[in-house]
Amino acid sequence: MQFSQKLANHGFKITFVHTDFNHERVMNAISECSRTNALVKLASIPDGLGPEDDRNDLAKLCLAILSTMPSLLEKLIQQINGLDGGSNRITCIFADVNMAWALEVANKLGMKGAILCPSSAAIFAIQDKGPKLIHDGILDSDGFPIIKGKFQLSPSMPMMDTTHIPWCCIGDTTSQKIIYDYIMQMRKASYFTDWWLCNTTSELEPEALSLSPKFQPIGPLMEFHETCSLGQLWQEDLSCLSWLDQQPPRSVIYVAFGSFTIFDLKQFKELILGLELTNRPFLLVVRSETKTNSNTENIYPDGFPGNRGKIVKWAPQQKVLSHPALACFISHCGWNSTIEGLSNGLPFLCWPYFADQFYNKAYICDDWKVGLGFDIDEKGLISREEVKKKVDQLLGDENLRARSMKLKEMIMNNIAEGGRSYENFSRFIKWIKE
Incomplete structure (x- = not known):
């Protein structure tokens, strides 16, 4: 949401697509300021789960998302593009890296797109290097650790315990396999774009960022002045x-x-x-x-x-x-x-x-x-x-x-004029306008 509001501040019309479940939570938590002055328009589509389902069951959620949301997103875009003579026509799609299937929708509709990684560049790199971890004998073909202990993606990066690989510490082995397969599918979809944006800086993660030429740090993404936020799932106690x-x-x-x-x-x-x-x-x-x-x-x-x-x-x-x-x-x-x-x-x-x-x-x-x-x-x-x-x-x-x-x-210093994050975001803005 901070990324969307930053784009809106540059004059772009932004439609932020929630799941229906999260959209309802956001609307319940929203302030009057946000209702009247928000720069970002909210929309939503179902996530494929029922009202009684547990969305903290990430494996179940992953399966529901893939079976439901891509076609519904495509319909939503077509609906928006048909309104008001196309004056608010969607021309570009930006997706959370964990929702990178949206780039497949963009490609199908002939649109450009980009992905934003909400976690560290290191975690993004671990997901991107999944096949290499299999090749190096750290993971088996199902994404489970072959070795017990610690490893490094790069000699200058902190050690990671194999039990702390993100998909290896969520739920049971059945859930972990489903989540790993989902992540690898998102990895594949990520290659529909050359814009891999990360909420990080070059000083925080130099080695992780060097693992792929696509990684572009644009962080920190934060609100530095009074704004009307639409991103909260609970009402803030001021x-x-x-x-x-x-x-x-x-x-x-x-x-x-x-x-x-x-x-x-x-x-x-x-x-x-x-x-x-x-x-x-x-x-x-x-x-x-x-x-x-x-x-x-x-x-x-x-x-x-x-x-x-x-x-x-x-x-x-x-x-x-x-x-x-x-x-x-x-x-x-x-x-x-x-x-x-x-x-x-x-x-x-x-x-x-x-x-x-x-x-x-x-x-x-x-x-x-x-x-x-x-x-x-x-x-x-x-x-x-x-x-x-x-x-x-x-x-x-x-x-x-x-x-x-x-x-x-x-x-x-990264988001000040001349900083690396500032320059990367400026290049990204130029690309959108072109």
Whole structure:
């Protein structure tokens, strides 16, 4: 959505196609500002699943998408092109790399297209190099690891554990095979275009970007001014911003685990009590369904004092991360959160959940050295004592803070005039206009 709004700011008419399921969630979360002033028009098509189906079952979702959405997207485009004498005719299709089948639709309709990778260039490279990983004996023909242990796509890149290959840590083996096959089909569809855009920068991932001449960094894709966002799946609780205004500079621990992570009750209790042990103010994002679909009002530990913390169901994350009261970011290490935290010079405490998040943690802790990970105890939990220990260690390390600020400067220089991301995006805009 940030990419779409950036294009709209250059004068292009943008139609953003959601699934019906996500479209309804976005419309329920939308602000009045977004309803009246949005530059991006929303449309939607079914994803092939019923209202009772679990969209967190990614294998089932992949199968439904491929059997349903391509033909429906084609019909939607033809319908739009037939309206108002063709004044809003679709001329180009941009797709999330995980929806690259849309480029096959574009090709069928005689249109140009491009793909945008919402994860790191390294994860994009792993998907693109799937056949090479098979050739090198790391994966079998079904995408499962042959070897146990670590490998590198390139000598200068962080090591990756074979158990952390994205499709190898989602569900059971049947699901993993379905997801791998889907990813390889998206890989094939990606070759319908030479524009492989990545929400990253040349300083963050030089080796990953060098693995394909098609990779074009255009990040960070972020909102740097007040805008009317259409991209939220939950309504943002803006009260956290006024609460942050009341906190001292660099004092608040921000804790958010994205849109997928689900904690069990014991782990959530340890997290909450660990944050209390730090004796620091904290802002914690807890979605309504975070803990076994319980109501958030009933999920806090017995005796939770809550005198230092602010808990919300969803936060305006970019505004939170740029607030001067923030000291650090406890994150699941999703790529959007990673980019946003880095762009604000924040040190990380890494708590990955699944898929690419484990490799993002390796970048944060081992390559860029701007964060720390947590250790799991004999019960399989991150204890309250461990939470306090790592917060104290992170915030007591001035060198780590200095590296975070230096990385912020390098990242932000990319989108300034003359920066690599700026120049790549400018070339892309020129290509669209031509």
